[in-house]
Amino acid sequence: MAYLFPVRPAVVSVSGLILTGLICLAHPPVAVGADPVQHSLFAGSLIQPDDKDGDILRRFEVQLFSANQSHFFHVMDDTRHGCPWPDSFGRTGPTIGLESVQPHLVYDYNDHAYLIALPPLVVALPENIEPEATWEQAEWHMTAIEQSSLNSIPAWIVEARERRGRQQTLTVDAANGITLRAEADVFMGQGDQFKLTLARSSRVPLEPATSDKLAALQNELVTLQTTLKRRPDAHLSELSARQIADVAAVSDRLKSLAAGTPLEVLVRHIKLDLDQQQKRLTSIANRATKLLNSEPPPFALSLLDGGKLESETLKGRTVILHFWDYRDTPLSEPYGQTGYLEYLFNQKKHMNVTVVGVSTNPDLQSRENFSRGRRSARKLAEFMNLSYPVGHDDGTLLTAFGDPRETRGQLPLWIVLTADGKVAHYHAGYYEIDAAQGLKELETVLADLLKAK
Structure with a gap:
């Protein structure tokens, strides 16, 4: 913005x-x-x-x-x-x-x-x-x-x-x-x-x-x-x-x-x-209902540091998947929500909770623009001091969950997976930020999941 x-x-x-x-x-x-x-x-x-x-x-x-x-x-x-x-x-x-x-x-x-x-x-x-x-x-x-x-x-x-x-x-x-x-x-x-x-x-x-x-x-x-x-x-x-x-x-x-x-x-x-x-809300709710308690297909992400992250390595942990473009320019909202997500990650990682950012930047799916896309994501991660891993694939994972933009929705898309790998939460678009509690709605979802363990 x-x-x-x-x-x-x-x-x-x-x-x-x-x-x-x-x-x-x-x-x-x-x-x-x-x-x-x-x-x-x-x-x-x-x-x-x-x-x-x-x-x-x-x-x-x-x-x-x-x-x-x-x-x-x-x-x-x-x-x-x-x-x-x-x-x-x-x-x-x-x-x-x-x-x-x-x-x-x-x-x-x-x-x-x-x-x-x-x-x-x-x-x-x-x-x-x-x-x-x-x-x-x-x-x-x-x-x-x-x-x-x-x-x-x-x-x-x-x-x-x-x-x-x-x-x-x-x-x-x-x-x-x-x-x-x-x-x-x-x-x-x-x-x-x-x-x-x-x-x-x-x-x-x-x-x-x-x-x-x-x-x-x-x-x-x-x-x-x-x-x-x-x-x-x-x-x-x-x-x-x-x-x-x-x-x-x-x-x-x-x-x-x-x-x-x-x-x-x-x-x-x-x-x-x-x-x-x-209508958009109804469409998203219907999609969430279909996904809840289902297991996503196995996936592998290429990380910004050059490594790989495979879904198999996440088993046993509560996982937040955050789909967004992760570009440093234009620096527009909801980039600030990554800061709250980083804070949540640091607060919850000792509870076996992890966060994975998934970049949807089209540059990362283009051979000609790949370097530009990775450079942009790295700059954003450095600017926001993100310590959670950020990766990308060819768009298959977002398609598997359902791209909210196809039904008049917006990214980011937030998916929470249980420790046994099932979908527990699906949210498309911004979270409303609570000045005192940050991502309050997401915090509540995690609290309920951790309490049920």
Whole structure:
């Protein structure tokens, strides 16, 4: 995962990753019965410059709902490859901290998932503003350039810079601070430069009844977002079983509140995604049921240090097989979970528990790219100080257990084998991390197995 500029906390260390929470406490609920909501719609583009007008890589829209100095956004990014719905909405504005989800895109460039923060939708213009006035907003240093107008709306041209050199040019409504137009520099890859543009296309007041429904809906959505506890660097749409249950519990209420409002499109997307995620969960559960208490076929792995690991040598031990790509670049989640897995390995190995990492990096199955794949896995193992063995085969072992990606799931895949070599646990995707207990669900599985010995 790579950040262009913070859209959540600017923290990327494994130990320092902060889960989003307390949003509702930090940003009080919008009062139902408040002033009518002003609905602004923005159109934007992510552009790769060329000799002409540039190549548009992504088009998107943003909704902004403003009332009583409170602002709520919804980013309508690419539904398949863009910002997942749980991270596409939230409170925004000059007083909202970076610990909250803020408007951003998700764009994949050269196998890296980039979180691209949008320019501020609302700017806190100083009182008695004059040209060359300066102030700070979030991590941006703002400078008023000159008075202007856009579509007969009095405005200020504002330049924004941050300490790493990125800059934005904003045209801001002089009356309310809402951005009318913006252009921002974006860098991805090895310093490749792109341009992001944003322009307000409409602004209309909503009917009082619609405003009341929206206020209640926004409160429900922010509460749900807090309950989900998504990672600060989340860029995939996959939800855990607990998160899916949390969404299902409020789905009907969201649908009722959203009916006839501009956020109905968001709630329809939530319901569609919920249906797909429930099907994925059912498919994984069915696969797990078939595998439980079965014996996998014998296997042999080529280890990163050049040795071999054969399944026969694991007999008599409780084994955790962890299927993941084990690449050092792009260094994206769930790489941090290997750190928790290493900790678990060191805590449990005296109980005859072992961990085996199985790299699914396609490079390791290619004669031309084999050296690159092994080098990448070694770098990751060194970076994470992994002492458990990591190996690979030709993909046969993953196929035998069932690749979750074939049923809309995601790696990693976690398999726990009993001491007599039978499958005791099958889990596809991330584990939710408990700050105090790490891989709590996996710890519970192991505890039950060891207790039953």
